[in-house]
Amino acid sequence: MQHPAPWPARPNTQHLGLPFFDAAHRTLVAELLPWTEAQQVDEGDDRAACRDWVQRLGQAGWLRYCVPAAHGGALAQLDSRALVLLRETLAFHSPLADFAFAMQGLGSGAITLAGSPAQQARWLPAVARGEKIAAFALTEPEAGSDVAAIATEATLAGPARYRLNGVKTWISNGGLADFYCVFARTGEAPGTRGLSALVVEAGTPGLDDHEHLQVMAPHPLATLRFEGCEVGTEALLGEAGGGFKLALQTLDIFRPSVAAAALGMARRALAEAVAHARQRRMFGATLADFQLTQAKLGEMSALIEAGALLTYRAAWLRDTGAPQAERTQAAACAKMVATENAQRVIDMALQMHGGRGVQVGCKVESLYRDIRALRIYEGATEVQQLILGKAALQG
Numbered sequence: 001m002q003h004p005a006p007w008p009a010r011p012n013t014q015h016l017g018l019p020f021f022d023a024a025h026r027t028l029v030a031e032l033l034p035w036t037e038a039q040q041v042d043e044g045d046d047r048a049a050c051r052d053w054v055q056r057l058g059q060a061g062w063l064r065y066c067v068p069a070a071h072g073g074a075l076a077q078l079d080s081r082a083l084v085l086l087r088e089t090l091a092f093h094s095p096l097a098d099f100a101f102a103m104q105g106l107g108s109g110a111i112t113l114a115g116s117p118a119q120q121a122r123w124l125p126a127v128a129r130g131e132k133i134a135a136f137a138l139t140e141p142e143a144g145s146d147v148a149a150i151a152t153e154a155t156l157a158g159p160a161r162y163r164l165n166g167v168k169t170w171i172s173n174g175g176l177a178d179f180y181c182v183f184a185r186t187g188e189a190p191g192t193r194g195l196s197a198l199v200v201e202a203g204t205p206g207l208d209d210h211e212h213l214q215v216m217a218p219h220p221l222a223t224l225r226f227e228g229c230e231v232g233t234e235a236l237l238g239e240a241g242g243g244f245k246l247a248l249q250t251l252d253i254f255r256p257s258v259a260a261a262a263l264g265m266a267r268r269a270l271a272e273a274v275a276h277a278r279q280r281r282m283f284g285a286t287l288a289d290f291q292l293t294q295a296k297l298g299e300m301s302a303l304i305e306a307g308a309l310l311t312y313r314a315a316w317l318r319d320t321g322a323p324q325a326e327r328t329q330a331a332a333c334a335k336m337v338a339t340e341n342a343q344r345v346i347d348m349a350l351q352m353h354g355g356r357g358v359q360v361g362c363k364v365e366s367l368y369r370d371i372r373a374l375r376i377y378e379g380a381t382e383v384q385q386l387i388l389g390k391a392a393l394q395g
């Protein structure tokens, strides 16, 4: 049995007093904290644990924040600030819990944004209850940062069917999901204007999702192979040729929430470092008594607060309808700074633990592995730098 480590201290919630948040956000966190703290999920097997987390999050009503109220959700529209607070809190407790939560939103986001009433009724209420597991299938072996290079094709095979051929890889929840939102080339125009999104149910003949990928931290992933995989044209999400825009719109909602996950992990690392420094005895004092330790803790704290302000600002700008360019830059800034700062904070916390820091089973050791992929997925740090650099040159 491998349960999330008990919290060294309740996370600080001072930030909820910032003007980005309202009373509903404060209530959300006040209810979420004790629920999260009480969960004991065996995380020895990441796939089983992910299923368990989805079920629990669904039963407790937290997944309702991943879909709009018209389809069983908690709020009329997806609220970035609620998503950010949920992910930060869950990641503080268990990065796998955060992952299970986030994928329900990311995997169903294209249905929320562009699905027909029938598609929304079919999938979204089940996602909100935790009865169906969602996945988002964009990346391919030769098309990661370069989305325009997507080669998976969905060609019309008769009047009412698409036939998919190609490979998707690094797909979170691959082999576990009940359905995949797949981005494929339908050929309306060259490059990104010729992509469409389709919902493909797991188990559809011609879809092989059994090739699991093992990574350095618990995270269910697989490669998907489509070989003559046929779906009805009713699987198309939104307009043919509108897939790239839809993928970007989905990522636009969830990018600040990746920053929030990093923030939750960084806050946990700081809490672990403080607890350790207070009790570790050396040279006739505790580690916390030394100014060198206090300076490190201060630096960690400032790195976290910088990431936090950018994350909350990005979510607030989205919720309050700021112009698209401003939202994109704020999300890029938040994702880059919060994930990079979290990596530094976790590294400093690990260093403060000495040899224990690298011992398997020590919380900072697993955080050190958990944080790494966040600097890569949903746009690597370099991709965010380019977004910001181009904006600076245009401005």
Ligand SMILES: Cc1cc2nc3c(=O)[nH]c(=O)nc-3n(C[C@H](O)[C@H](O)[C@H](O)COP(=O)(O)OP(=O)(O)OC[C@H]3O[C@@H](n4cnc5c(N)ncnc54)[C@H](O)[C@@H]3O)c2cc1C
Binding pocket: 136, 137, 138, 139, 141, 143, 144, 145, 146, 169, 170, 171, 172, 173, 215, 219, 221, 373, 376, 377, 378, 379, 380, 381, 382, 383, 386
């Ligand atoms: C744990 C995990 C989960 C994931 N989950 C999903 C998922 O659910 N669905 C999905 O579709 N994908 C998923 N991905 C894929 C992820 O989005 C890609 O890994 C990411 O977009 C980077 O693509 P790539 O791996 O092909 O790297 P590449 O595109 O080959 O990039 C390699 C590196 O090149 C650098 N780079 C990028 N652009 C430039 C540039 N213009 N100039 C210079 N350097 C540049 C960056 O440092 C980048 O990290 C996941 C990945 C991981 C690791």
